[in-house]
Amino acid sequence: MAILRFKALEEAFSHKPMKVEIPEGKTSDYYGMRVFDKGKMQKYLSKDAYEAVVGVLDFGQRIDRKVADQVATGMKAWAMEHGVTHYTHWFHPLTEGTAEKHDAFVEHSGSGGVVEAFSGKLLVQQEPDASSFPNGGIRNTFEARGYTAWDPSSPAFIIDRTLCIPTIFISYTGEPLDYKTPLLKALNALDKAAVDVCQYFDKDVSKVIATLGWEQEYFLIDAGMYNARPDLMMCGRTMLGHESAKNQQLEDHYFGSIPQRVAAFMQDFEVEAYRLGIPAKTRHNEVAPNQFELAPIFEECNLAVDHNLLVMSIMSNVARKHNFRILMHEKPFKGVNGSGKHCNWSMSTNTGVNLLSPGKNPKSNLQFITFLVNTLAAVQKHAVLLKASIATAGNQHRLGANEAPPAIISAFLGSQITEMLDQLVEKVSETKMSPDEKTSLKLDVIGRIPEILLDNTDRNRTSPFAFTGNRFEFRAVGSSANTAAPMIVLNSIMAEQLKSFKQDVDKLIDKNVKKDEAILQVIKKLITETEKIRFDGNNYSDEWKKEAVKRGLNVEACVPKLLDSYLSKQTLELFRNTKVFTERELEARRDIKFEMYTKKIQIESRILGDVVLNHVIPVAIEYQSMLMDNVAKMKALFSEKEFKELSEPRMELIREMSEHISVIKRKVYEMVEMRKKANSLESESEKAIMYSEKVQSFFEEIRYHSDKLELIVDDEKWPLPKYREMLFIR
Ligand code: ADP
Numbered sequence: 001m002a003i004l005r006f007k008a009l010e011e012a013f014s015h016k017p018m019k020v021e022i023p024e025g026k027t028s029d030y031y032g033m034r035v036f037d038k039g040k041m042q043k044y045l046s047k048d049a050y051e052a053v054v055g056v057l058d059f060g061q062r063i064d065r066k067v068a069d070q071v072a073t074g075m076k077a078w079a080m081e082h083g084v085t086h087y088t089h090w091f092h093p094l095t096e097g098t099a100e101k102h103d104a105f106v107e108h109s110g111s112g113g114v115v116e117a118f119s120g121k122l123l124v125q126q127e128p129d130a131s132s133f134p135n136g137g138i139r140n141t142f143e144a145r146g147y148t149a150w151d152p153s154s155p156a157f158i159i160d161r162t163l164c165i166p167t168i169f170i171s172y173t174g175e176p177l178d179y180k181t182p183l184l185k186a187l188n189a190l191d192k193a194a195v196d197v198c199q200y201f202d203k204d205v206s207k208v209i210a211t212l213g214w215e216q217e218y219f220l221i222d223a224g225m226y227n228a229r230p231d232l233m234m235c236g237r238t239m240l241g242h243e244s245a246k247n248q249q250l251e252d253h254y255f256g257s258i259p260q261r262v263a264a265f266m267q268d269f270e271v272e273a274y275r276l277g278i279p280a281k282t283r284h285n286e287v288a289p290n291q292f293e294l295a296p297i298f299e300e301c302n303l304a305v306d307h308n309l310l311v312m313s314i315m316s317n318v319a320r321k322h323n324f325r326i327l328m329h330e331k332p333f334k335g336v337n338g339s340g341k342h343c344n345w346s347m348s349t350n351t352g353v354n355l356l357s358p359g360k361n362p363k364s365n366l367q368f369i370t371f372l373v374n375t376l377a378a379v380q381k382h383a384v385l386l387k388a389s390i391a392t393a394g395n396q397h398r399l400g401a402n403e404a405p406p407a408i409i410s411a412f413l414g415s416q417i418t419e420m421l422d423q424l425v426e427k428v429s430e431t432k433m434s435p436d437e438k439t440s441l442k443l444d445v446i447g448r449i450p451e452i453l454l455d456n457t458d459r460n461r462t463s464p465f466a467f468t469g470n471r472f473e474f475r476a477v478g479s480s481a482n483t484a485a486p487m488i489v490l491n492s493i494m495a496e497q498l499k500s501f502k503q504d505v506d507k508l509i510d511k512n513v514k515k516d517e518a519i520l521q522v523i524k525k526l527i528t529e530t531e532k533i534r535f536d537g538n539n540y541s542d543e544w545k546k547e548a549v550k551r552g553l554n555v556e557a558c559v560p561k562l563l564d565s566y567l568s569k570q571t572l573e574l575f576r577n578t579k580v581f582t583e584r585e586l587e588a589r590r591d592i593k594f595e596m597y598t599k600k601i602q603i604e605s606r607i608l609g610d611v612v613l614n615h616v617i618p619v620a621i622e623y624q625s626m627l628m629d630n631v632a633k634m635k636a637l638f639s640e641k642e643f644k645e646l647s648e649p650r651m652e653l654i655r656e657m658s659e660h661i662s663v664i665k666r667k668v669y670e671m672v673e674m675r676k677k678a679n680s681l682e683s684e685s686e687k688a689i690m691y692s693e694k695v696q697s698f699f700e701e702i703r704y705h706s707d708k709l710e711l712i713v714d715d716e717k718w719p720l721p722k723y724r725e726m727l728f729i730r
Pocket residue numbers: 211212213214215282295296297298299342344345346347354470471473
């Protein structure tokens with residue numbers, strides 16, 4: 001009986017937009033209220049302690065134990081004023097999402113009662129059991145301990161009645177078991193390498209930060225519908241379901257007016273986000289029905305990554321309050337667009353300069369070109385690794401479909417910038433340039449950049465890595481991803497490339513080439529070398545796929561086949577140079593990715609089998625028996641001739657249904673056998689590849705037959721909420 005589906009439908013119709021409590025006053029009045037930011041520190045810490053923490057934040061100094069004690073005391077005092085009773089070290093294990101273990105502030109008072117206590121020791125370090133987190137074979141079984149250690153560069157915050165302290169998570173032997181540790185290392189490497197290059201242009205530059213502005217796409221569906229779909233509950237996506245007659249073909253959802261229930265949800269979580277100091281800025285409907293987007297103002301990369309994880313978690317909590325479920329999966333529904341998370345990335349100096357934004361004079365423009373061209377070189381060299389960093393079981397559905405970037409990494413610059421680079425190549429000569437040549441180059445090419453960019457209207461939505469006027473937009477990232485994964489790679493490859501750039505320039509300077517000319521010569525070389533990765537055309541087209549093969553670009557789309565790039569010679573060299581990962585750590589990370597991939601496909605395969613066998617086939621058989629009864633009754637009623645004619649359409653349906661049912665049964669059986677074969681494989685990589693190529697390949701066929709049955713079986717009997725019911729919030 002299809003009770004759950006009808007209950008869900010009834011409920012979905014009855015849900016009204018919830019009333020949202022918006023704090024009094026302006027947004028800026030309550031913005032950051034739950035964050036232990038610099039302002040709060042100034043209030044709750046002694047002058048010395050405050051200065052010590054600022055030293056850590058701004059100059060990367062170390063914090064000593066005495067100061068840590070003072071910070072802990074200040075943090076506790078502030079937190080208790082907000083009714084906080086517990087604290088937790090908040091970290092990002094190599095699963096999705098975040099982890100936390102809450103401890104109360106209470107300690108024995110010594111006289112029978114308890115007191116609230118929180119020391120520097122507890123702030124700085126904790127030892128959670130690491131044995132239940134993925135570690136890729138790094139953690140010895142006899143040494144289950146892991147450490148979490150405070151990351152002072154991301155401020156502590158309050159959720160409900162818990163003080164959350166952002167931390168890194170490492171094994172007892174010092175290997176990172178999280179995303180944050182390598183991210184901080186990559187950002188540090190970028191800082192050093194970029195400062196060195198900036199020194200050619202401006203001696204005042206002493207710090208460079210990476211900036212990240214993510215755009216989170218997601219789907220909302222009514223909670224009841226979600227609960228009536230085992231596939232959504234277990235896999236985050238629908239494994240079956242016939243497409244709705246109307247989905248996105250009328251193009252009426254993108255930027256359309258936001259349904260009231262959804263608007264209430266958005267307001268509610270935005271208030272939460274503001275309290276937590278997250279600068280939510282843009283909200284709109286996305287292309288697919290029920291698909292939406294949130295983008296904050298960009299921030300320093302480490303903070304932006306934390307804020308994204310925090311937003312994903314508050315969004316799902318607030319969604320429940322509004323009787324919604326949020327779907328962060330990259331492809332929850334067939335036939336409509338999936339969700340991504342564009343990562344807008346740039347670098348910015350302590351002198352307030354965005355290094356990917358053209359400046360006001362030829363000198364700063366040369367700096368801009370330097371960073372632009374080095375980005376291209378870095379992306380070209382490590383394109384496969386960059387792709388591997390975003391390759392997951394979920395994201396494989398987006399990449400290569402005509403809605404998201406293809407599984408080929410290329411960079412878009414736009415015609416004007418491309419033209420400018422071409423002119424540069426033309427005008428820079430390998431031999432010593434005359435003063436006239438230099439002036440002409442500066443005025444006609446480099447000096448003109450701001451003008452051309454003002455008119456930078458050409459945008460290419462099909463490119464996976466697009467220059468958008470003052471930043472690059474990495475569009476291939478999946479909606480459920482921890483953005484740290486691509487950010488570790490992007491910032492590391494940039495650091496390595498800038499280092500190599502500086503070496504090349506210095507070599508020329510050593511040979512008495514003037515600094516400007518040396519820079520121009522190396523840039524010229526890089527422009528020529530990066531032709532392969534630059535592509536401004538339609539990335540969805542078949543011609544591009546052919547062209548990419550001709551250019552020798554990597555076109556692999558099978559996720560597990562990409563993961564070996566984690567251990568390629570150039571990846572090992574990259575991370576050795578930048579000190580971000582050791583070989584052992586890389587191996588562990590690759591193995592975790594294999595395992596995660598296999599497990600995800602395995603779960604999908606099991607759920608698909610369960611749902612078709614336990615939900616679909618029984619109702620199909622029930623409906624089929626009704627038809628058979630009907631035919632039997634007809635036989636009694638009509639003459640032989642009449643019966644033959646009249647019963648044929650029903651007979652046809654009965655046969656058709658039998659065919660679908662048998663194929664489903666047979667295919668599920670074969671799929672299970674294939675799983676057994678895959679499971680018996682020793683090698684994690686072979687297993688993952690087998691799951692990708694041999695197990696997953698059953699999904700479409702099983703689904704096809706189940707979706708056909710959905711069209712035949714009486715709507716009153718169908719147990720699972722249908723696409724048309726789930727996809728349109730009223
Ligand atoms: P679009 O949908 O056109 O890509 P959005 O406004 O949705 O544009 O998103 C643009 C994102 O880029 C925002 O998060 C914005 O803060 C971010 N951004 C702007 N400048 C930079 C920068 N210098 N570094 C990183 N991100 C940036």
